[in-house]
Amino acid sequence: MLTDTDYPIDFKKAGEALKLPFFLEEILIEVKKKIGCEAGSILMFNEKTERLEFKVIEGGKSTEIKKLSVDPHEGIAGWVFQKGEPLVVNNTEGDKRFCVKFDKSTGYATKSILAVPLKVGDKVVGIFELLNKTSGRFSQEDIGVVLSYASIASVVIENIELYRNLRVLEKKVRNLEGYQKVLLESLTDGVISIDSNNHIVSCNSSFLKIVSLSRKEIIGKNVSALVGSEDTIKNITKGCRKNGKARDLFCYLRGNEKRGIPVAIDAAVLQTDGDSKGLVIVVKNMKSALNQEEIKREVILNSDLVTNLSHELNTPLTAIQAGIQLLKQDSNGNGKYVDIVYNNVEILKSRIRIFLDYLKAEKDEWDVHFxxxxxxxxxxxxxxxxxxxxxxxxxxxxxxxxxxxxxxxxxxxxxxxxxxxxxxxxxxxxxxxxxxxxxxxxxxxxxxxxxxxxxxxxxxxxxxxxxxxxxxxxxxxxxxxxxxxxxxxxxxxxxxxxxxxxxxxxxxxxxxxxxxxxxxxxxxx
Structure with a gap:
């Protein structure tokens, strides 16, 4: 068993290394020196090409070898990759598993090989190879030394993969926030969100247009400063507390105009993990609708848009948040949580597409090509x-x-x-x-x-x-x-x-x- 003092490599790098080839090269140099051999290499499996590719090479014909890749079903490396077990071959000429074509293409003479698998969990992700021991034969003790260093390399690889997955999740979340913003900004109705203290947290451009105010003049204000009727605020709060939503409320907003702005309001509770985070309020400008009451009011009074909007935006977001939290806790099983994130992003994108199709239909902008x-x-x-x-x-x-x-x-x-x-x-x-x-x-x-x-x-x-x-x-x-x-x-x-x-x-x-x-x-x- 090797102790910490046997490793001149800085262990901290195993947890924070982001430039994989440089750290693997440092490991390979140290192992090659400790075992005493002519050359060594670290191969990583590329899932896209389904081949083992040389990531780090020390000694031998490194320039020629870097251009090559290995079929994961051939040669000593392929055997170790498939079996997931270490292998020593001290006489390559007498071993049928040895693939001579690499020596022929590079001009290098391989006489003996020690190869061990690089694993992340139970999955083999690469091969650690040493060639031609300079003194004597490769031994079981050599295998133990190489396995110890391979475990360090595996930790680095695993941490980097987790880091990359988190970066992908972070990007998906940012994209999702962008989709949400596009959806809200595409609505012709005003939308605002308020926190549990009734302070306005966000609003879309349509709401700013209704009240003729700037975002700076609205964000952070108590909603009572805009809603002219205290009864309306009480009805919104009461309806959302009892049923999770309030519908078909009529009131006048205090905007930048002298006269109040007639609006119809729907509201619904915003929830995260079962806890109320405030309300989302959809505001329909009734100024023009009062002149077209027969058509416009029918749409408003029969619309469940605000409840649907709140549910359809928050359900995928909740799943994404849960997936990210679980991913951070479970380093060996993050794949299925990434799938959860991906699927819910796709659901939200589908909702956005059909909603944009609806907006296009409302304006009768669908052209027909018979x-x-x-x-x-x-x-x-x-x-x-x-x-x-x-x-x-x-x-x-x-x-x-x-x-x-x-x-x-x-x-x-x-x-x-x-x-x-x-x-x-x-x-x-x-x-x-x-x-x-x-x-x-x-x-x-x-x-x-x-x-x-x-x-x-x-x-x-x-x-x-x-x-x-x-x-x-x-x-x-x-x-x-x-x-x-x-x-x-x-x-x-x-x-x-x-x-x-x-x-x-x-x-x-x-x-x-x-x-x-x-x-x-x-x-x-």
Whole structure:
């Protein structure tokens, strides 16, 4: 057993080294000197190329060797990499595992080899090799010395990998904060967040525009300085304390104008790890809406946007925070937590994409590019993609014998199908069947998507295509999404001269039918 005094290398570097090759070179030089051999090298496994690459080389034909890489299934190095065990070969000519091609390509004569694995946990990440002992033969004692130094190298490698993973997580969190800012700034409604003492913490540009004040004049102020009615503040606090949200409150804001600014307010609790951190408040400017009350007020009074926004932003953020904390505590099992972070970032990005699609639809900025689509081949391709993405469900496709054509925008149609199939998956048990069927009658081509979920309550059917309406399901603790997917699907289909209908029976499942005006087959010749 080697003691601390046997190592002239500074142990502190093993915990803080960030430039891996330099530290590994220092280890290799010391081991080569202690064992007494002509040359040595440290190889690291590259997961992208799936080859062992020379990271540090001492002695021998170092210039020529650096250009080479090793198949992890060949040679002495490959044997050690696969077995995860140290190996001594004191006569390479008599060992079939020795790969002579490297000597031939470099002109170096390898007579004996000592090789040990570099491990992070139970995973082999590289090889520590010494060549041609200058005096005598490589011994078991030599293996022990090299293993001791290899353990130091493994600590360095592991710490650097953890550091890199944390840097990646840090970057993802920063990107997520950027996505959140883009989302809030894209809203036409004002949004502010307040802390537990009712002080304003943040606001978006739309809110500044409503009150005609600068950010500097707002941040840090008590919300009562802007909300003209004490009753409104009490109603917000009371509603959020009791139900987690307050909706459809009307009041006048004190802004930079002489007269109060009429607004409608929705509010919801901001929570982290179950603790309330304050409120998020969405403010709708009612000044112009008062002149268009019939349309605008209907949208506001039936909107669950603020609750959805709070939930959909905080759920992925909470998972990311938990993943980072666990990663810091568990140095040997950080991979799955990185996956948690990645998946939740993807969820949030998906929410942002559909919300931006909604904003585009609100302004009626979706252009339609009609093209003739051969529905049979198109659906086969799309369903195969669904099968790969959602393998836990069984997809069945029923098509007529003849080719069916429709005129539509393929991008729009794909968005609609993805939304409908995702709904079918969300509200169905794993392993259930989702059937896609094309029906060809005299006037229309009907495309139906049927699931085996719990169905929709009869009283909810009429609200399915309303914006920001969401419905819980017995399979889930709560509903998810922003409540605009079906509304957007209906909008895009109408732009494509198609219509959508939904039939559902509680406990039996749901059938969504999309109907296109039939195109004559001769028209496509």
């Amino acid at each position: 093209r003739r689509i051969q529905l049979n081949d198109y659906l086969k391709r799309i369903i195969n993609e669904f099968r790969e993405r959602f393998s836990e469900h069984r997809f069945r496709l029923s098509l007529p014998n003849s080719k069916i054509y429709i005129d539509a925008d393929e991008q729009h149609l794909t968005k609609v199908l993805i939304e409908i199939v995702k709904n079918a998956i969300q509200y169905s048990k794993s392993g259930s069947r989702i059937r896609i069927k094309v029906i060809d009658d005299s006037n229309f081509v009907h495309l139906s998507i049927a699931d085996q979920g719990n169905g929709i309550l009869p009283e909810n059917i009429e609200f399915l295509f309303q914006r920001f309406r969401r419905f819980s399901d017995s399979l889930k603790e709560t509903s998810s999404g922003l409540g605009i997917g079906l509304w957007l699907a209906k909008y895009l289909l109408e732009k494509n001269n198609a219509r959508i209908t939904i039939k559902s029976k509680e406990g039996k499942g749901t059938i969504v039918r999309i109907s296109f005006t039939k195109q004559k087959e001769t028209a496509c010749l």
